[in-house]
Amino acid sequence: MMLVILLMLMPSVSAADTEGHLDIYFIDVEGGACTLxxxxxxxxxxxxxxxxxxxDRDLNRILHVVRDVAGLEQIDHAAVTHWHLDHYGNHAALSTKIRINNFWDRGIPxxxxxxxxxxxxxxxxxSASQNASNSLKAGDSLPVKSGxxxxxxxxxxxxxxxxxxxxxPNPYADLHxxxxxxxxxxxxxxxxxxxxxxxRFLCCGDLTWNIEAKLMTPNNPIGxxxxxxxxxxxxxxxxxxxxVRAIDPRVAVMCNGPTKGGTEGVIRTLRKCESLEALYQLHRNVKLEPELQTPASFIANSGPTQGCQGxxxxxxxxxxxxxxTVQIGPEGKPRHYLSR
Ligand SMILES: [Zn+2]
Incomplete structure (x- = not known):
């Protein structure tokens, strides 16, 4: 009875509950990258x-998540981090299957x-972008809508x-x-x-060592x-x-393949982050001992590429x-995290 009264006294829906979530999907493309x-x-x-x-392995996986999981009928913004095939491999093919409204890249060399x-x-x-992709440079923002x-x-x-x-000042600057x-x-x-x-979520494509230091030394402009x-x-x-140490993430997601990436040194660097609570891997690194990678329950795909469910x-x-929350696949139990 008490419970019923308490429930009746509670406001039915708070203002915040009426707004939806921001969803981020890390799609398995076997050691390439695709984030929706x-x-x-x-x-x-x-x-x-x-x-x-x-x-069309990766194309079909992407379309499945876009249409069937996220329920989208179009893609508003499609970005390319850089000009390697594991990153822009399906932009053109995707655009023949689903409408893409805006293309973004760093400029086409x-x-x-x-x-x-x-x-x-x-x-x-x-051709897919009708030669009208938008180039982005450091300091730009995408014209996304706030709610x-x-x-x-x-x-x-x-x-x-x-x-x-x-x-x-970046306290880890001397590590460069x-x-x-x-x-x-x-x-x-x-x-x-x-x-x-x-x-706050950070995605740097395949940015390499010296430019990471150029961004992060001597000060930390990201927080x-x-x-x-x-x-x-x-x-x-x-x-x-x-x-990595300066941004000190609470959750990290690694888009590695069974034999690409997921290296021991990087996992050791991540483990030194004071706030890290969880590392997710899209794949088990099949060449690395289990204790050198994240626990199996944080790995989305454990086998080789052949036969992989993605x-x-x-x-x-x-x-x-x-x-x-972070979950692995449609059946995965969501794990809960607090923003810092
Ligand atoms: Zn890559």
């Missing part, structure tokens, strides 16, 4: 699109030194440039050990800082984040501790951005 964000208004942003070919086929390969992307909870997407790096090095200059397009990756109320998409599939040429990881951020 859907804001409470239903506005969608897809960052990267996995590998082409392989009988005339040539790409590491890819002799680039001009051919990018021609499909040019009751403020929502923003800011670009921190692009084409080897970084936002101004303002902010507090310069590496030989990276002449590939990885170093030119766009980095995205997404904010949803108090929640700390709640969720970090581990850079470059967890490869050791990225994830400089000057960045299980996704989803984060769902509550209105206001003060808390969020």
């Amino acid at each position: 964000l859907v804001s409470p208004s239903g506005e969608s942003l897809i960052i990267d699109s996995g590998y082409p070919d392989n009988n 005339d040539v790409l030194s590491e890819d002799a086929q680039f001009v051919n390969r990018v021609s499909n992307y040019r 009751k909870t403020s929502y923003g997407v800011r670009i921190l790096t692009g084409s080897r440039e970084v936002i101004p090095n303002t902010g507090q 050990e310069p590496q030989p200059k990276d002449t590939t397009d990885n170093a030119a990756s766009l980095s995205f800082l997404l904010t949803f109320g108090e929640f 700390q984040v709640d969720m970090f998409m581990v850079t470059h599939h967890g490869l050791a040429t990225s994830n400089n501790p000057v960045l 299980v996704w990881v989803k984060a769902s951020v509550a209105p206001g951005g003060r808390e969020y």
